[in-house]
Amino acid sequence: MKKNTGKSIPHSCPSLGAEESRAVARVISGRNVAAGRVIVEFEKTVAEHAGVKHAIAVNSGSSALHLSLIALGLGKNKKVILPSYCCSALLNSLSYAGCRPELVDTGKNGFNMDPRCLEKHLSRETGAIILPHMFGLPADVKSAVGWGIPVIEDCAMSLGASINGRKTGGLAEIGIVSFYATKMVCTGYGGIVLTNSAKLANKVRDLINYDNREDYIVRYNYLMSDMQAAMGIVQMKKLSHFIAKRIHIARLYSERLKGLPINLPEIAEGSVFHRYVIRFQSAGLLEKCIVFLKNRGIESKKPVYKPLHRYLSLPQSRFPNTEDTYQTSLSLPIYPLLDDTSVIRIANAVKEYLFN
Structure with missing residues (x-):
C-alpha cells in the first residue's frame, strides 16, 4: 500500500495570523479580558x-441555540422540528431547554431539510423549526417561514452566505452562528444570536447578564470574553476574502474531479463552501476512501459524524435520504490556508482511489 510521501493535510484549519495575535494582546494589556467594550464592537x-x-x-453556538429556544418561550416538552442530518450539538440545546425533537429527512439530492418532508411533521404542538444551512449552502428559508411558525436559522456553517442578496441569519425570527475553530470565522469557541426583534434580543441579554441582579430567575454564564471578540473583529474583516478563497478551492476541486463516478457539489449562488462534500454513487466506498486518503497524509471526514435519528434509536427506514447521504458523503479539506498544490494533490488522490 502506498504511504504518505508529502506533508500531512488536515481536514480543517483556522486561518489565524499576526493581526489576531496583536488584537488579543491589546486586550490583555488593557487588563479587561472578560466581557466589555470589545464585545459591543464585535456585536455591531x-x-x-x-x-x-x-x-x-x-x-458557543450551542448556547446561542439554547438561549434562542428560551427567548421564543419554548420548553416543557414543546416540539421543535429539525433535520436528522445535522450536528448532535443541536440535540443538546433542545435537551437543555426541555424541548422535544421532531426529526425530518433531508432532500433526495441535497443536504438541507426537505420542505415537503417538513410539511408532514407540522402540527399544533410544533413550537419552532430549526433550519440549518448545511455546509454553507443556504436552505429554503422562505418555505419554512411561510408556515407562520418561529424559525431559527442555524448559520453555524453559513456566515456570509446569502439568498437573493440577503445574508443568512436575518431571514427569520432569529439566527444563530458558531465561531468554533473550524467555522467561517474563528474565535476559538464562541457564538452569537441574531434577530430584528428587540423583545427577543432583550430576553437573550437578560438571560446572560446573571450577576448583580435584584430579581432571581435561572440565568446562564454564557458570556463571550473580550479576547475572543477581538479575534472575531479581525476575522470579520477577512470574511469576504475567506469566502472568495473557499469558492476558488471549490471550483478547483470540481475542475479536477469532473468526469469521475462521484457526485460533486453545485457551485451555487450565495454558497460560502464551509465544506466541500462529494458523494459516492454507492455505499461501501466511503470508509475505504477515508483510510486510503489517510495513508497519503490527507485527512477527510464524514461531514456529519452520525445523523440524529441514530442517536435517538429511531428506525432508519423513516429517514431514507438521510441514510443514503450519510453513507455516501465525504468532506474534503477546504479552508483559506489551503494552497492550490494541496488541492490538486487531494483531487489526484481521490482519482487514484476511484481507479485503484
Whole structure:
C-alpha cells in the first residue's frame, strides 16, 4: 500500500495570523479580558454584516441555540422540528431547554431539510423549526417561514452566505452562528444570536447578564470574553476574502474531479463552501476512501459524524435520504490556508482511489 510521501493535510484549519495575535494582546494589556467594550464592537460588526438590528455574543453556538429556544418561550416538552442530518450539538440545546425533537429527512439530492418532508411533521404542538444551512449552502428559508411558525436559522456553517442578496441569519425570527475553530470565522469557541426583534434580543441579554441582579430567575454564564471578540473583529474583516478563497478551492476541486463516478457539489449562488462534500454513487466506498486518503497524509471526514435519528434509536427506514447521504458523503479539506498544490494533490488522490 502506498504511504504518505508529502506533508500531512488536515481536514480543517483556522486561518489565524499576526493581526489576531496583536488584537488579543491589546486586550490583555488593557487588563479587561472578560466581557466589555470589545464585545459591543464585535456585536455591531456582525449585526451590520448580517443586516439585523441586534446581535448578542455568547460563548458557543450551542448556547446561542439554547438561549434562542428560551427567548421564543419554548420548553416543557414543546416540539421543535429539525433535520436528522445535522450536528448532535443541536440535540443538546433542545435537551437543555426541555424541548422535544421532531426529526425530518433531508432532500433526495441535497443536504438541507426537505420542505415537503417538513410539511408532514407540522402540527399544533410544533413550537419552532430549526433550519440549518448545511455546509454553507443556504436552505429554503422562505418555505419554512411561510408556515407562520418561529424559525431559527442555524448559520453555524453559513456566515456570509446569502439568498437573493440577503445574508443568512436575518431571514427569520432569529439566527444563530458558531465561531468554533473550524467555522467561517474563528474565535476559538464562541457564538452569537441574531434577530430584528428587540423583545427577543432583550430576553437573550437578560438571560446572560446573571450577576448583580435584584430579581432571581435561572440565568446562564454564557458570556463571550473580550479576547475572543477581538479575534472575531479581525476575522470579520477577512470574511469576504475567506469566502472568495473557499469558492476558488471549490471550483478547483470540481475542475479536477469532473468526469469521475462521484457526485460533486453545485457551485451555487450565495454558497460560502464551509465544506466541500462529494458523494459516492454507492455505499461501501466511503470508509475505504477515508483510510486510503489517510495513508497519503490527507485527512477527510464524514461531514456529519452520525445523523440524529441514530442517536435517538429511531428506525432508519423513516429517514431514507438521510441514510443514503450519510453513507455516501465525504468532506474534503477546504479552508483559506489551503494552497492550490494541496488541492490538486487531494483531487489526484481521490482519482487514484476511484481507479485503484
